[in-house]
Amino acid sequence: DAKTTQPNSMESNEEEPVHLPCNHSTISGTDYIHWYRQLPSQGPEYVIHGLTSNVNNRMASLAIAEDRKSSTLILHRATLRDAAVYYCILHNQGGKLIFGQGTELSVKP
Amino acid sequence: DSGVTQTPKHLITATGQRVTLRCSPRSGDLSVYWYQQSLDQGLQFLIQYYNGEERAKGNILERFSAQQFPDLHSELNLSSLELGDSALYFCASSPTGTGGHAFFGQGTRLTVV
Numbered sequence: 001d002a003k004t005t006q007p008n009s010m011e012s013n014e015e016e017p018v019h020l021p022c023n024h025s026t027i028s029g030t031d032y033i034h035w036y037r038q039l040p041s042q043g044p045e046y047v048i049h050g051l052t053s054n055v056n057n058r059m060a061s062l063a064i065a066e067d068r069k070s071s072t073l074i075l076h077r078a079t080l081r082d083a084a085v086y087y088c089i090l091h092n093q094g095g096k097l098i099f100g101q102g103t104e105l106s107v108k109p
Numbered sequence: 110d111s112g113v114t115q116t117p118k119h120l121i122t123a124t125g126q127r128v129t130l131r132c133s134p135r136s137g138d139l140s141v142y143w144y145q146q147s148l149d150q151g152l153q154f155l156i157q158y159y160n161g162e163e164r165a166k167g168n169i170l171e172r173f174s175a176q177q178f179p180d181l182h183s184e185l186n187l188s189s190l191e192l193g194d195s196a197l198y199f200c201a202s203s204p205t206g207t208g209g210h211a212f213f214g215q216g217t218r219l220t221v222v
């Protein structure tokens with residue numbers, strides 16, 4: 001399984017943008033890049049995913065490098081409710097979802 | 110609400126016992142995944158079913174088994190329980206393999222005493 005590498009933790013100030021990086025140098029051509037987050041005592045929650053092009057939705061933006069070996073999840077204005085563990089996952093169509101350690105994001109008021 | 114329902118929410122049982130965790134996927138989703146999350150291990154992938162067939166296996170112990178029924182709900186059976194099996198167990202579902210994302214339930218918290 002292709003692996004991802006994320007920083008263990010990051011800090012942000014409330015209402016500022018947050019850029020969460022992910023490296024996936026062994027990504028294959030059919031792997032989608034997925035981001036999930038997990039709030040304390042809750043199940044993981046889907047955030048966004050993409051294949052090659054940058055993606056935007058109401059929660060976040062996903063910027064994918066041209067060679068697809070890295071990606072960045074962008075939260076445009078962090079709120080206290082965005083404090084969570086963020087997971088970057090490579091997902092082959094219909095295949096298993098393997099979670100790494102993720103990045104624990106803390107947001108300061 | 111993700112649309113994935115897990116029951117029960119909490120379960121307390123003794124060592125050596127057997128329990129069954131149940132998962133109802135979102136309507137129409139064919140894939141079901143099971144995960145174990147303990148404090149020191151993170152989210153560990155256990156097993157995946159797709160339309161009733163086992164598709165992928167992770168670090169699932171031999172004491173654990175799962176199945177997906179014709180109505181697509183799934184059950185995870187844990188037997189000969191040990192203290193170390195205490196954890197949150199999550200189920201997720203996703204539609205057919207088009208790169209679509211998964212939806213997670215709220216989990217079952219298992220405590221083995």
